[in-house]
Amino acid sequence: MDDKLQKPFYALLGVVTLGLLGWGASSAGAQGVAFGLFTALTLGGSLICVWERSVVRSAFSLMGTFTGVAGLFLLLGADFLAVAQILIYVGGILALILFGVMLSPPDLAERKLSRVLGGLALMLGAVAWVGSKVAGTVTWATADVLPEPSTKVDEIGVGFLDPEGYVVPFELAAMILTVALVAAVYIARRKASDLTDPRAEERA
Amino acid sequence: MDFLQFNPEVDFKLLLAVPLIPLVGYVVQIFFGRFLPRKGDWLLTAGMFATMCITVLMAAKAISHGFSSSEPFFHLSKDVGMSFSWFYQEGKDAADPLNMTAGLLYDGLGAAMLAVVGIVSFFVHLFSTGYMKGDKRYHIFFANISLFTVAMLGLVLSDNILFLFVFWEIMGLMSYLLIGHFSHDPSTPFFHRWATWASKKAFLTTRVGDCCLLIGMMMFWQNFQTFQFTELWRLTSEEVARNGGEWPQWMTIAGLFIFGGTVGKSAQFPLHIWLPDAMAGPTPVSAMIHAATMVAAGVFLLGRTFPILSPDVLAIVTATGAVTALFAATIGVTAFDLKAVLAWSTISQLGFMVAAIGTGGIGLVAGLFHMVTHAFFKSCLFLSAGSVIHGCHHEQDMRKMGGLRKRMPLTFLAMGISTLAIAGIPMFSGFYSKDKIIQAAFMKTSLEFSGAQAFACFALPVAAALTAFYMFRMMFMTFAGEYRGDVAEGHGHGHDDHHDDHDHHIVHSEDGGIAGGHPGPVPHESPLPMTLSLLVLATLGFLGGKFWLADLDILAHSKPWFMKLVSPEKMYPGIELMNGYGAQVTDAMLKSTYDSAHTWAMIISLFVASAGIFGAWWIYGPRLRTTGQAVVRWTWTIVCLVLAYLFGVPLVGSLIEGADTLVVVAAWIIGLGLLGYVLMRTTKWIVGVFAGLSRPAPENIADGFGELYVAVANKYYIDEVVDASVIRLSMLASKFLRWFDETIVDGLVLLIGRINRSGGGVSAWFDQKVVDGAVNGVGALTQTFGFIARLFQTGRIQQYASFAVAGGLAVAAWLLLG
Amino acid sequence: MGLGAYIAVSAVLFAIGVVCIVARRNMIYVLMGIEMILNAANINFVAFNRFNGDAMDGRMFAIFVIILAAAEAAVALGIVLNVYHLFESIKPGDADLMRD
Incomplete structure (x- = not known):
């Protein structure tokens, strides 16, 4: 059953990515495309990480997450932080995790799809519910015109x-x-x- | 001579060093002895040598002073600064009786006694280096014997009775440890048990005397508030003088208690029972106990406390001493154990001393004099006995000895001299003191007749005869005839290998020492340190009474050295003795009685000595029949010479009394030669006479005495009587007390316990039902909640993380919805 | 893009990180989930910083978070290796010596 779900999962990821890119382009042009791309990279990497059976694949997919977050930092004008993110996370912590992966035994049977999917549904549902509540009521004091970073x-x-x-x-x-x-x-x-x-x- | 002048500054330090040197040696030895080379015996022996040198030097000073003047040598304690306060209390007057001082009292008696203790102790140490070789607790032995000596030295030097008592007790403890020396050696089962038992017996028996001494001491303190000897003497004499010459009753009682200390320590009847068993200790210890230290302390105490003893006490002292002297001598006749003979002879001789001191006057001096000479020859006798026992492989039964004269010539020589001394043969030290004792008894009886004195006049000469008898019996059984012990075949050995043999004897006597010496090599002479000690002590036993080689005054017409050094006037300077002769006895009477008593005492003591020796020879001497004619002639010649000497010399001497010394010597030699010649010529006749008579075997004589012999051989059943009375009574009393304790006292306690218990039952019910119920209820509640809470505590961190997230979401939900 | 978009991304990343920690039976995943959550927090820091006057404070905090994350990763990895050595397993549920 796992293997059957593999393709639909990646297909779904591709569709979501395209949706994000489209939504970005329509809302903010080139910057929106970049935002959609980095968001897709971040969330897709982390989703693959949770989904994948092999720890090595999960670890490598995490590289996408870290890179995506670095891109979001760039978009937020924090150049130094983006570089530090890449250097420390991708170059250091990820290497460390990979060492841990290498030094521990592989266990391909530990993933329970029901738990992963159930957890995702529960958590994303909770986030969506909180987000819908918050988005409607809370307003953040944001500057109308952002200063040059x-x-x-x-x-x-x-x-x-x-x-x-x-x-x-x-x-x-x-x-x-x-x-x-x-x-x-x-x-x-x-x-x-x-x-x-x-x-x-x-x-x- | 300058160095013999008394110098308080230096002499005080020298005298302090006397007990301190062995004390320091003891401390070093007890802690580090086992690590020192040769286990430290050289250290203590060298220390004792130094001590001996000091004591002899000080004695020489005392003699050089005491001979030249009638003043006491020096009598220093509190006033002159030879003292230190040891129990000083701030805020009290210096003269307060509770501010006690301790000091040195060193007079003629102390000088003589100190020198004797120093000399004998040193030679006992020297002897022990040979005798105790190979012992498992060699270093402990030396440490203990050293402290034993310290106690005696300190006791002699003490200027107050409290310090004397302290050292007295230390000595009691050390005697316990030393008599029990073998009780730690399980490899000799017999000694193991015997020594344990004997040491306990000695300690407990002397304890009775110690208690008496303590009580007497306290009675005097209560009345006089002082422990100083000098003060006690003075206050007593003043008190009696104030009382018009009558002694207060409390003083008599206190004096009796003090004499009780002597009875215990000096083994007087009836507390003598510990001394014969004290030979369970090593022989050098016996030599110390019997000669210089333990038993001498009691006599020394009498010497120190003489002025505070009332005439009634002195009569009891005399009676006790006479009884002890006589009955111990009879027991000595029946003993077969070599050391037992010597032990009973010690008790007998102590009886002489005590009886003499009880007579007062010259008797006091004579008793103390006998203590000194006795220390020399008895230590020599005991060490010789040790040498014999050592040579005979720890055989102590005289019936298994014999013929040792040729095998142990030096031991024979030393023991022979000492035996002659104790038997009271002129020229030998014992004669001079024993002669004086009998003289004192005669004097006292003829001047102030009393039952005790008359009994002493009878008992002491008889005891002297018995002394000569049993001592020569011992000599004949040990040294004459043929060796009767077992000799292992093919185990002969020369002189070269006997050192290895010594270790063998002491360590490996599995079958237990005295109980049976095992068959070993033939007896042999002891090594040099032992024989050297024997010979030196024998020399002192020979000349220690009167150095007659200097003036050839063999019969002691002039005073022996001790009597020049010690006299009541010099011992108790400035004290008027209230317990001497009554007012009706004038100086002239004293003088005339002195001379007649002296003559009679000499004649009687010579007679009893020769009678005793002859009797011993008659029964135990070598059998002429069984030896060749040459041996008969030779032996008889010796006997003739001895008889000629014994009877001829005093006869000539007393005939020409007052004549020139040279004439006396010439007459002595001529008379001796003549008598000897005549007797030798008549040998054949006399031998015929004696050969015609059949000499009885010892066993037959014993049988002839029948029940009496059995009683004496069993020491008059005194041990049994004590066992049946004192010990059995104590046991009965303790059984009763135990019954009382178990039934009455325990019953009461149990009753109270039951009451408490029933009260406790009520309390327990309340506690269990109410208090515990509440506590348990709370506990159960907690447990229930805990059980529920435990369901969440799975120990899985991921569950915990889930809970945390769920909690966070719940908070968010509450915030958003609330 | 507005602040809300960034916050939404951060929230979703956080949710996925929590799932990663809770749902997988492997300590390495727990580590990775923690990194995701920290990253989500960092996005929030930087985003709020950017949209609230760009006063550097948020960025500084993000840097501190990165530092702590690095330290945490090193220590956690050491723990994981030791746990594996002791229990022959890196399932979080197996390390239960302190339970009960």
Whole structure:
């Protein structure tokens, strides 16, 4: 049954993508097309990730999500953040996840389609319901004319080091990174006792 | 000579060092002894050597001072600064009786006693390095014997009775540990049990005496508020003088209690029972207990407390001593154990000392003098016995000895000299002191007749005769005749390998020491440290009474050294003794009685000694019939010479009393030679006479005495009597108390318990039904909710995440709908 | 495009991330779901920043979130490997030693 649903799923994804692109083009022109493309990339990647049976495919599909989010950052004028997103997520975290995939056993039987589809229906339904409620009642104070987005990278560096700004969270983040990395190394390290080859005992 | 001058500053430190050196040695030894080379015996022996040197030096100072003046040597304690406060209380007057000081009291008696203890202890240490070799607890033994010596040295030096008591108790403890030395060695089962039992017996028996001493001490303190000897003497004499010469009753009772301490420690009747069993300890310990330390302490106490003992007490002292001397001597006659003979002889000799002190006057000095000479020859005797036992592979039964004279010549020499000394043969130290004791008894009786004194006059010479008898019996059985022990075939050995053998004896006597020496090699002489100690002590036993080689005054017409050093005037300076002779006894009477008593005492003591020796030879001596004619002649010659000497010398000496020394010596030699010649010429005749008489075998004599012999051999059943009376009574009392405890006391406790229990039942019902019900109800409720809550706690993080999301959505829904 | 479009994308991404965490029986998926949720949060930060005066605050927060995500990923991966070593499994339900 799984294999039969594979094609309809991807077909549905293609239709949704086309719909998104069309809706973007009709509402905001070229920028709308770009928005539809990145949205399709983000949501499609994550949907494939949930859907796919193989962890490797899921991990690679996640690359689409991260790239899409980076594109959305570009659209929002956050160039530096988009680059950092690509560098850290696609280059770092995704590689890390792939290592995890490689170091753990494959288990192709663990996916229950009913659970995935049920969960998706439930969650998307909930989101749709909340969205419909919110969209009708809440108004966000948004500027009518958006200012030119700042593209200077040095503003971020100044923000980090400004005593009025984010110097304390910055230092804390540095600390957390250091500790977390040391802790990660410590946790993942194999103990000396584990390094003995069990076959050596058998031979003896 | 300068260095013999008394110098308080230096001498105080020297005297303090006397007990401190062995004490430091003890502390080092007990903690580190086992790690030292040779297990540390050299350390303590060297320490004791230093101590001995100091004591001898100080004794030399005392003698050089005491001979030249009638003043006491020095009598220092509180006033002169040879003391320190040890129980000082702030806020109390320095003269308060509770601010106690402890100091050194060092007079002629202390000097003599200290030197004796130092010398004997050193040689016992030296002897032990050979005798105890291979013992499993060698270092502990040395530590203990060292502390034992410390206790005696401290006791002699104490200037107050409280400190004396402290050291007295330390000595009691150490005697317990030392007598029980073998109780830790399960490889000798017999000693193991015997030593355990004997050490307990010694400790508990002397404890009775210690309690008495404590009570007596406290009675005096309650009345005089002081423990200082000098103060006690002075206050007593003032109190009696104030009372018009009458002694208060409490003082007599307190004096009796103090004498009780002596009875326990010096093994007087009826608390003597511990001393014969004290030989369960190693022989050097016996030598210490019997000679220098333990039993001497009791006599020394009498010497220190003499002025506070009332005449009634002294009469009891004399009677006790005389009884002890006589009955212990009779038991000594029947003993077959080598050390038992010596043990009973010690008790007998202690009886002599105590009886003499009870007579007062010269008797006091004579008793203390006998304590000193006895220390020399008895330590030598015990060490010789140790040497014999050592040589005979831990055989102690004299019936299995014999013929050791040739095999152990040095031991024979030392033991022979000491035996002559204890038997009271002139020239040997024991003669001078025992002679004086009998003289004192005669004097006291003739001047102030009383039942106790008369009994002493009878008992002491008889005891002296028996002493000579059983001592020579011992000598004949041990050294004469043929060796009667088992000799293992083909196990002969030379002198070279006997060192290995020593280890063998002590460690591997599986069948238990005295109970049966196993067949071993033939007896052999002991190694050098042992024989050296024997010979030195034998020399002191020979010359220790009176150094007659210097003046050839063999019969002691002039005073022996001890009597020059110690006299009542020098011992108790400035104290008027109230317990001496009554006012009706004048100095002239004293003087005339002194001379006549001296003559009679000498004649009688010589007679009893020779009679005892002859009797011993008659029964136990070598059988002439069984040996060749040459041996008969030779033995008889010796006997003739001894008899000639015993009877001829005093005769000549007393005939020409007052003549020139040279003349005396010449007359002595000529008389001796003449008598010897005459007797030798008549040998054949005399031998014929004796050969015609059939000499009885010892067994027949014993049978002749019948029940009496059995009673004596069983020590008059005193142990049995004590067992049946004191111990059985204690057991009955404890059984009754146990019944009382179990029935009455426990019954009461149980009753209260039952009441409590029924009260508790009500309380328990309330507790179980009401309180517990409430608590359990709450618990059950919690459990129910917990069971429900537990359904959600699956431990699956994904479920938790679902719950979190559901919660978030619920909140959102509530916000949107609410 | 307006703010609502971005928020909608972020919401849908969040929903998919939650499904990813809850529905799959593999710890790696849990990790990936967490990354999706963080990304969804980041989109919101940046979008609100953009449409509320572009004052940098949102962007800075997004950067901190990325930093924490990186740290979290490293530690979580170490945990996953250790869990696999201990339980021979990376199913979240199997690591249940602390249960009961």
